[in-house]
Amino acid sequence: MKPQLVWGNPLWDSKACTSLVRVSIQTRGSAASPYVISAHNLTKKYGDFTAVDNISFDIPAGESFGLLGPNGAGKSTTMRMIGGVSQRSGGTLSIMGLDPEKYGPEVRSHLGVVPQQDNLDEELKVRDNLIVYGRYFGLPLSYLKPKADELLEFAQLSEKAGAKVDDLSGGMKRRLTIARSLVNDPKILLLDEPTTGLDPQARHILWDRLFRLKEAGTTLVLTTHYMDEAEQLCDRIVVVDKGRIMAEGSPAALIRQYSTREVLEVRFGSERNATVAAELAGIGERTETLPDRVLIYTDDGERALEEVAARGLSPLTSLIRRSSLEDVFLRLTGRSLID
Amino acid sequence: MSTVQSQGSDTAVGRGAVRPLAGLYSGNARAVISRGLMATKSSNWLVMLSGFFEPVLFLLSMGIGLGALVGTVTGPDGSPISYAAYIAPALLATSAMNGAVYDSTWNVFFKMNFAKLYQGMLYTSLGPLDVALGEIFLALLRGLLYATGFTAVMGLMGLVTTPWALLMIPVSVVIAFGFASFGMAITSFMKTFQQMDWINFVMLPMFLFSATFYPLSVYPEPIQWLIQAMPLWHGVELLRQLSVGAVGLGMLGHLAYYLVMIVLGLVLTTARLRKLFLR
Numbered sequence: 001m002k003p004q005l006v007w008g009n010p011l012w013d014s015k016a017c018t019s020l021v022r023v024s025i026q027t028r029g030s031a032a033s034p035y036v037i038s039a040h041n042l043t044k045k046y047g048d049f050t051a052v053d054n055i056s057f058d059i060p061a062g063e064s065f066g067l068l069g070p071n072g073a074g075k076s077t078t079m080r081m082i083g084g085v086s087q088r089s090g091g092t093l094s095i096m097g098l099d100p101e102k103y104g105p106e107v108r109s110h111l112g113v114v115p116q117q118d119n120l121d122e123e124l125k126v127r128d129n130l131i132v133y134g135r136y137f138g139l140p141l142s143y144l145k146p147k148a149d150e151l152l153e154f155a156q157l158s159e160k161a162g163a164k165v166d167d168l169s170g171g172m173k174r175r176l177t178i179a180r181s182l183v184n185d186p187k188i189l190l191l192d193e194p195t196t197g198l199d200p201q202a203r204h205i206l207w208d209r210l211f212r213l214k215e216a217g218t219t220l221v222l223t224t225h226y227m228d229e230a231e232q233l234c235d236r237i238v239v240v241d242k243g244r245i246m247a248e249g250s251p252a253a254l255i256r257q258y259s260t261r262e263v264l265e266v267r268f269g270s271e272r273n274a275t276v277a278a279e280l281a282g283i284g285e286r287t288e289t290l291p292d293r294v295l296i297y298t299d300d301g302e303r304a305l306e307e308v309a310a311r312g313l314s315p316l317t318s319l320i321r322r323s324s325l326e327d328v329f330l331r332l333t334g335r336s337l338i339d
Numbered sequence: 340m341s342t343v344q345s346q347g348s349d350t351a352v353g354r355g356a357v358r359p360l361a362g363l364y365s366g367n368a369r370a371v372i373s374r375g376l377m378a379t380k381s382s383n384w385l386v387m388l389s390g391f392f393e394p395v396l397f398l399l400s401m402g403i404g405l406g407a408l409v410g411t412v413t414g415p416d417g418s419p420i421s422y423a424a425y426i427a428p429a430l431l432a433t434s435a436m437n438g439a440v441y442d443s444t445w446n447v448f449f450k451m452n453f454a455k456l457y458q459g460m461l462y463t464s465l466g467p468l469d470v471a472l473g474e475i476f477l478a479l480l481r482g483l484l485y486a487t488g489f490t491a492v493m494g495l496m497g498l499v500t501t502p503w504a505l506l507m508i509p510v511s512v513v514i515a516f517g518f519a520s521f522g523m524a525i526t527s528f529m530k531t532f533q534q535m536d537w538i539n540f541v542m543l544p545m546f547l548f549s550a551t552f553y554p555l556s557v558y559p560e561p562i563q564w565l566i567q568a569m570p571l572w573h574g575v576e577l578l579r580q581l582s583v584g585a586v587g588l589g590m591l592g593h594l595a596y597y598l599v600m601i602v603l604g605l606v607l608t609t610a611r612l613r614k615l616f617l618r
Contacts (some may be wrong), residue, residue: 072406085461085616105365105464113462119455123378135370136463231588 033097036061036188036219037082041091044077051077053243054091064220066234068334075223075245076116079190083113096187109137112181116192118173120165126176127161128153134183147183154209155179171202178209189213191222195229207232227325239332246332251325258331259323260285262301266315267293268306276313283307363613364468368615371460371473387481391488394434399493405459416585424498428582429551431489431507432514432574435482439515442478443522444538448529457616458599467612478614482515483508499585510581514574520604527611545571570600
């Protein structure tokens with residue numbers, strides 16, 4: 001990765017007349033509010049089913065905002081409404097000062113979208129995927145050709161420029177999808193579960209690329225159910241469940257509020273965990289009994305472990321770890337399987 | 340493709356006020372068209388070629404082979420013509436139908452449900468109507484190429500005897516337009532492959548019985564009415580009359596049939612796309 005990339009919105013200075021249009025819309029939007037996305041009492045119903053239930057949030061420019069929630073929580077529906085490809089049942093929504101339902105094409109010209117499933121154009125070569133996608137925004141070829149090469153380099157796919165999409169690995173396809181979403185220099189990047197299904201190497205490369213975008217000032221809105229991803233990338237998180245907002249805050253603040261500093265995990269064997277749990281009462285702030293282990297939420301794991309030993313209990317294994325967003329998530333959305 | 344590119348600057352990305360088709364149309368169907376041309380160039384031109392040969396093979400086998408047994412038949416203007424000259428325009432109408440229907444049904448169905456191509460397009464500045472118009476245009480372009488090629492083959496076989504026959508090419512495109520816009524509207528209702536098979540179930544009998552290989556007069560009257568209600572018969576009649584220069588006012592009726600089909604198909608497609616993609 002050479003530092004020749006200019007992420008400071010080359011389009012603003014470019015001669016492409018599209019940029020003039022962008023500027024005027026931008027002014028219109030930013031004059032009204034400091035937020036690039038404002039949702040108020042946003043609701044989406046499919047018949048009797050309420051997918052998104054009266055949620056409100058504001059996202060300032062440059063923030064990295066995470067929507068966390070189990071499957072079916074309404075994350076993707078929210079994303080679709082932001083993109084103007086799903087009509088809301090109630091509430092207001094404003095993207096760069098515009099209502100995406102009324103100004104769909106205009107709003108989407110500011111957005112980059114990375115969908116949950118790759119939908120690359122398999123009939124086109126890798127580089128052509130970027131160029132053709134840019135054409136959908138009405139961007140001129142004189143802008144798109146150098147842009148495509150720049151993006152291929154950013155996505156570490158320069159050598160694959162002439163390859164068929166089908167021949168790319170899962171991680172490469174994902175990177176190409178992200179590169180594609182950047183072709184119109186979006187102010188806001190929507191990422192719906194960007195790293196689902198990728199191996200750890202591919203995930204870390206992706207995180208690195210996303211972090212660079214964030215540094216360059218792109219507003220990131222991402223959904224994920226990987227807690228480490230949310231902790232890595234998000235300035236602020238909203239936990240949603242059953243279409244409602246359960247909690248909101250920075251990863252650290254959420255952990256402070258909904259969990260303890262550390263968690264002690266002790267195992268006594270699956271038959272004994274439940275019976276031993278009663279004898280552990282009072283240690284730490286809170287205990288939770290799972291089929292395979294008992295969790296003790298405490299600010300000092302070592303001391304809690306000493307207390308367990310002092311009560312004459314000797315676990316088969318014990319582990320002290322820092323609290324993570326996963327603890328927050330499970331506490332808020334429950335441990336039962338959601339389908 | 341350079342003509343396509345040079346227009347890129349007058350994009351509709353930022354056109355201000357809310358229009359009646361707002362959210363559905365951004366005036367950029369050409370981006371969909373250039374995508375289609377690019378895809379054709381890089382992958383599926385062979386498939387396209389096979390579509391051209393199908394009616395040609397029919398014409399050779401039926402016209403030359405069966406024609407030797409049949410001899411001459413009465414043409415649309417009452418004078419005798421060879422059997423090959425009799426069926427050639429009908430085969431042209433059929434190929435216009437097949438090409439348009441294939442492009443607007445199976446092709447669209449696949450891109451919509453499996454390749455997720457349209458979902459990707461619709462997350463850009465494009466609206467559903469840009470996509471529909473672009474795809475229909477591509478289907479028509481293909482129809483135009485087939486019609487031109489087939490008419491050339493007819494010329495080589497000595498089946499073209501009047502300049503009127505050249506009008507078969509644009510009229511084939513009108514026929515294709517009718518089938519493409521209607522076919523797309525129907526496809527937007529389809530959810531499974533089984534349902535898609537119904538389309539073939541309608542098209543094959545239509546091909547065989549629409550006075551393609553013998554005159555309508557062989558049927559009892561009720562059947563004649565049924566055939567005349569179907570779209571392909573109108574195309575066969577139009578092209579058959581043009582092929583020998585038997586031009587009459589009755590042709591306007593046939594053209595009107597396609598006009599209704601085109602408008603109805605476009606209105607229905609737009610309404611369905613709004614429902615499908617802007618839920």
